Amino acid sequence: MKLIETRKAAGTVLCHDITQIIRGVTKDARFRKGHIVTEEDIPVLLSLGKDHLYVWEAGDDMLHENDAAEILCRACKNDGMARSEVKEGKVELTAEHDGLFKVDKERLLKINSLGQMMIASRHGNTPVKKGDKLAGTRIIPLVIEKEKMEPVKQIAKEGPILSLLPYQPKKAAVITTGNEVYFGRIRDTFTPVIEEKLKEYGAEIAEHIVLPDDHKQVTRAILRALDNGAQMVLCTGGMSVDPDDQTPLAIKNTGADIVSYGAPVLPGAMFLLAYYGKNRIPVMGLPGCVMYSKRTIFDxxxxxxIADDPVTAEELESLGEGGFCLGCEICTYPNCGFGKGW
Structure with missing residues (x-):
């Protein structure tokens, strides 16, 4: 930082805010720190009583906050993200399309542990809409050592730490099980709920089968749906531990790889997730709560x-913290704490 005459300041960078006060009109910064002084600015600065200015003195070992912010932005920004203009060392990212927002938590922590810089994002594994804000970055000081940004560049070589996976609309097969529905004792109110939830992500039901509590029939129906090209199979009913609840056994007998039967989420503890075959087609057993609760493990x-993002057993296990839905009268999901543990 050095002191210079304002008349000679064109092209230099301000080290501090310069406030303009007009009685009854404004009292705010007329020029912000980091502003690059132009010839047109000089008469305005003189009118504000600034005959001298403190400006940034560039050196080979230092970066201005805005230049460093560009490096930080590159470490974050990925396909499907729009960025703001850099201002005061800050950049914000927004979604250019609907999708699943992902965060590399380990590398995010590494950057935030470096000091003098920060990245704040929304939770990963969160569905977002086009135009939603995703993250903001900032360089804390006005100038920062170039060497301080080198670890960021190294981390960024692995790719951006943020990603936005586009949805891949799928055709689903729904297999409804239960003697009570099959024999017409009650009306199927589960399938319409699934249909609405699939629509949120551009997916649809391509096949719907209703079967009694017979695990052999259910197994055959799942395999037939997969042979017919179903991109996901959703089984409803028979997910409890009663003698007549045979859906988990039916899914297991298809030969699918069971990821988890049960999840530390309420509502949704009796959820089952499996992947079938070399193409890893998801097969799910949905507990009854999906039918009557606003938001559950299924959400x-x-x-x-839908985003073709494989779910692991370890990730499901991590949902215990944040896996308790409060059942708010006005639901704001996904803008709430539900399911933010993974």
Missing amino acids: LVLPRI
């Missing part, structure tokens, strides 16, 4: 399935 998993 947490479905956007990842």
Whole structure:
């Protein structure tokens, strides 16, 4: 930082805000720190009583906050993200399309642990809409050592730490099980709920089968749906531990790889997730709560399935913290704490 005459300041960078006060009109910064002084600015600065200015003195070992912010932005920005103009060392990212927002938590922590810089994002594994804000970055000081940004560049070589996976609309087969529905004792109110949830992500039901509590029939129906090209199979009913609840056994007997039967989420503890064959087609057993609760485990998993983002057993296990839905009278999901543990 050095002191210079304002008349000679064109092209230099201000080290501090310069406030303009007009009685009854404004009292605010007329020029912000980091502003590059132009010839047109000089008469205005003189009119504000600034005959001298403190400006940034460039050196080979230092970067201005805006230049450093560009490096930080490159470490974050990925396909499907729009960025703001850099201002005061800050850049914000927004979604250019609907999709599943992902965060590399480990590398995010590494950058935030470097000091003098920060990245703040919304939670990962969150469905977002076009135009939603995703993250903001900032360089804390006005100038920062160039060497401080080198670890950021190294981390960025692995690719951006943020990603926005577009949805891949899928055709689903729904297999409704239960003697009570099959024999017409009650009306199927489960399938319409699934249909609405699939529509949120551009997916649709291509096949719907109703079967009694017979695990052999259910197994055959799942395999037939897969042979017919179903891109996901959703089984409803028979997911409890009663003697007549045989859906988990039916899914297991298809030969699918069971990721988890049960999840630390309420509503949704009796959820089952499996992947079938070399193409890893998702097969799910949905507990009854999906039918009558506003948001459940299905709402947490479905956007990842639609975005072709594989779900692991460890990730499901991590949902215990944040996996308790409060059942708010006015639901704001996904802008709430539900399911933010993974």
